[in-house]
Structures are given as C-alpha cells and as structure tokens.
Amino acid sequence: MPIEGQHQLYVKGDHFLSPNPLKLSLHNILVKTILYTLVIVLVVLTPAFAQTTSIGSFKAGPTIGRNVTKPTTPERTTFITTPAAPTTRKPSPKELTIGYITTLNITRKHGLPLPGRLISGALTYAIDVVNNDSNILPDTELKFELAESHGEENISLWQTSELIKKGVHAIIGPEGTCVHEAMLAGVYNIPMISY
Structure with a gap:
C-alpha cells in the first residue's frame, strides 16, 4: 500500500x-x-552516414586505408581524409x-x-x-x-x-x-x- x-x-x-x-x-x-x-x-x-564525401567538383573515390580516400580525378594528387564510418552501422x-x-x-x-x-x-x-x-x-x-x-x-x-x-x-x-x-x-x- x-x-x-x-x-x-x-x-x-x-x-x-x-x-x-x-x-x-x-x-x-x-x-x-x-x-x-x-x-x-x-x-x-x-543520411549523414554516407560512404562517400563530395569535395569541390569531384567525388571521393575508393578507400585506400582506414581513413584515407584517393580522388578519382587524375590531375589531383592529394589525398582526402574522411571520418571512418563505424563498421556496425548499416x-x-x-x-x-x-x-x-x-x-x-x-x-x-x-x-x-x-x-x-x-x-x-x-x-x-x-x-x-x-x-x-x-x-x-x-x-x-x-x-x-x-x-x-x-x-x-x-x-x-x-x-x-x-x-x-x-x-x-x-x-x-x-x-x-x-x-x-x-x-x-x-x-x-x-x-x-x-x-
């Protein structure tokens, strides 16, 4: 009670x-x-958990390492770092x-x-x-x-x-x-x- x-x-x-x-x-x-x-x-x-990142006039290409993405535009030689997405998220x-x-x-x-x-x-x-x-x-x-x-x-x-x-x-x-x-x-x- x-x-x-x-x-x-x-x-x-x-x-x-x-x-x-x-x-x-x-x-x-x-x-x-x-x-x-x-x-x-x-x-x-x-939607913020996208796998690619748009930077400038080109899109980031395939992932080289854990956090580094190689640009797809041939004349660019710089590397773009993007945050690593958690592997547990769909x-x-x-x-x-x-x-x-x-x-x-x-x-x-x-x-x-x-x-x-x-x-x-x-x-x-x-x-x-x-x-x-x-x-x-x-x-x-x-x-x-x-x-x-x-x-x-x-x-x-x-x-x-x-x-x-x-x-x-x-x-x-x-x-x-x-x-x-x-x-x-x-x-x-x-x-x-x-x-």
Whole structure:
C-alpha cells in the first residue's frame, strides 16, 4: 500500500503506468517530447552516414586505408581524409536501435528523485507509437537496448561503450550530466540525448 503523497507505478507488459491523471498528462507530454526528438534525430542524422564525401567538383573515390580516400580525378594528387564510418552501422537500416541508459535500481541521488522509471515507460510507449504508425517512419522498426548505470558515471561510460559495440544508432540517457559519455558517442557519430 503506497504512503500518502508517494507516487506508485504499475507495470503492464513493458510499460510503467501511473494511476494519477495529472501524472498521466505529464507522462503524455514526456512521451510526445521523446517521440518527436527521436524522429528528428534519427531522420535528420541517418543520411549523414554516407560512404562517400563530395569535395569541390569531384567525388571521393575508393578507400585506400582506414581513413584515407584517393580522388578519382587524375590531375589531383592529394589525398582526402574522411571520418571512418563505424563498421556496425548499416547504410540504410530497416531496423533502428536506440540505446537507453537509465538508473532503475536507485530511487534518490543527492536527495533528489530520479525519473528513470517514468522515462522508461514513456520511451517504451513512444517506440510502440512509432512502430504502430506507418506514417512516422515507414518501413522502419525502432528497437531499444537497455543499459543500467546504477547512478555511477564510470558504469555509465562503460555502458555507453557496450551500446556502441552493439551498433546502436542513437543513445538516450544517462540521467543528469553525460559529458564523457557524449564525447565517446561523438567519436562514432552517434547522437546522444541526456535527460
């Protein structure tokens, strides 16, 4: 039985539900915010993972080494360096995986409540909405990979590297600051949104 004033979450499948109507309206706002942010990040940044780069009036040619591309124009003798694309990413994915770093096992940190459970429910609901509406991301299925940080920065950084190894296309989390995690994700051109 919940204590007066305490917020209780009910679990239904993969979703966390709140019996309070005010909390549900806030939950819907959070779901819509996450949904629109995901769509913008994934739709806008996915074309940025092209294999060739246009420079000047010619296109970069075949890759010589890991990061060096030889120009296809014969009169040019310079080499053009391009960022190495992660090998785990598909050029035009039909399945987009979102990494989600959360803190579900700690309820308070530094005296402040952590919203991990509420956001977890909003994320799973938002992904269901996107997957069930063919107008948002047609012919694409969103999935998410869950990672627990236990509220510790070193664990969060390790979980970020594990999500990158699994080939996620974007990362949501961790709660609070994520300077080091964002720098790591940025090396692989993976967008990261903290909450």
